[in-house]
Amino acid sequence: MSADIIDGKAFAASIRDRVAAATGNLKEEFGLTPGLAVVLVGEDPASQVYTRSKERMATAAGMASFEHRLAEETTERELLGLIDNLNADPEVHGILVQLPLPPHLDSALVINAIDPNKDVDGFHISNAGRLATGQTSMVPCTPLGCLLLLKDRIGDLSGKHAVVVGRSNIVGKPMASLLLGANATVSIAHSRTADLAGLCRQADILVAAVGRPGMIEGDWIKPGATVIDVGINRLPSETEGGKDRLVGDVDFAAAKEVAGAITPVPGGVGPMTIACLLANTVVAAARINGLPEPDELTV
Numbered sequence: 552m553s554a555d556i557i558d559g560k561a562f563a564a565s566i567r568d569r570v571a572a573a574t575g576n577l578k579e580e581f582g583l584t585p586g587l588a589v590v591l592v593g594e595d596p597a598s599q600v601y602t603r604s605k606e607r608m609a610t611a612a613g614m615a616s617f618e619h620r621l622a623e624e625t626t627e628r629e630l631l632g633l634i635d636n637l638n639a640d641p642e643v644h645g646i647l648v649q650l651p652l653p654p655h656l657d658s659a660l661v662i663n664a665i666d667p668n669k670d671v672d673g674f675h676i677s678n679a680g681r682l683a684t685g686q687t688s689m690v691p692c693t694p695l696g697c698l699l700l701l702k703d704r705i706g707d708l709s710g711k712h713a714v715v716v717g718r719s720n721i722v723g724k725p726m727a728s729l730l731l732g733a734n735a736t737v738s739i740a741h742s743r744t745a746d747l748a749g750l751c752r753q754a755d756i757l758v759a760a761v762g763r764p765g766m767i768e769g770d771w772i773k774p775g776a777t778v779i780d781v782g783i784n785r786l787p788s789e790t791e792g793g794k795d796r797l798v799g800d801v802d803f804a805a806a807k808e809v810a811g812a813i814t815p816v817p818g819g820v821g822p823m824t825i826a827c828l829l830a831n832t833v834v835a836a837a838r839i840n841g842l843p844e845p846d847e848l849t850v
């Protein structure tokens with residue numbers, strides 16, 4: 552039996568439609584245009600592609616997009632100065648500082664300088680704490696996208712055993728908080744987990760966020776499980792001069808013979824991340840201005 556392929560691209564497009572509708576509504580009823588500021592320091596080619604895509608989709612949804620491309624040598628003071636300005640700018644409702652930052656910049660310091668109400672990545676310590684304690688917060692885009700895919704596929708997650716492989720602050724930990732909030736039983740696994748394969752085999756829901764191409768093997772998967780592959784690993788083309796290939800953390804060909812449903816890479820979680828960023832920006836614009844939130848876009 553072959554798994555259903557979860558179409559993250561199509562689902563993300565439907566979220567962006569809802570975001571565009573909510574944006575149109577804020578404009579018409581309140582004269583408010585949600586604005587997203589994207590800050591990119593340095594010249595990393597993959598980061599340039601992602602930030603361009605974020606800006607393009609923000610504009611397509613009717614939002615204002617403010618781009619700030621800074622040189623690799625930008626100092627911490629300069630970057631913090633820009634963030635102060637964006638925090639104070641009434642036209643900016645969402646601020647995203649593309650990670651990773653160059654090594655001479657302290658990313659925790661920089662992220663925590665963002666006004667938490669404008670922190671559409673949900674990475675500020677206050678948003679992380681609020682999510683972990685079950686309070687309203689800005690929710691990190693990638694785990695939010697994964698949760699929306701899971702709820703769409705499974706419905707009620709109560710009592711499901713979810714195994715999250717990876718313990719990063721940007722995916723693994725917030726993913727676990729969201730799954731707990733949805734009443735799943737959650738295990739967080741990582742490189743030091745004993746018998747990782749055995750633990751994964753117990754998972755009704757398996758979320759892979761480790762950044763190691765094809766690490767999760769087909770026989771680690773419980774038959775019928777829902778598999779969410781967060782990995783975006785760029786591998787050189789198999790043919791000379793060809794384009795790089797994108798692969799996930801799951802051995803997709805093997806896993807799809809066992810799983811009940813699985814996200815592909817590309818076309819799974821990636822597009823959901825950007826759609827959720829736009830959703831967070833509309834929600835932030837509404838909250839900051841004390842307006843009713845478009846509730847179909849929050850969890």
Ligand SMILES: Nc1nc(=O)c2c([nH]1)NC[C@@H]1CN(c3ccc(C(=O)N[C@@H](CCC(=O)O)C(=O)O)cc3)C=[N+]21
Pocket residue numbers: 600601647648649650651672692783797816817818819820821822823824825
């Ligand atoms: N502050 C911050 N916030 C982020 O959300 C953030 C970040 N920094 N740094 C980099 C990562 C990476 N990321 C992706 C977003 C969309 C796709 C995406 O749309 N991927 C497409 C393929 C795109 C392609 O072909 O390269 C897909 O999976 O189908 C991938 C990766 C957001 N990130």
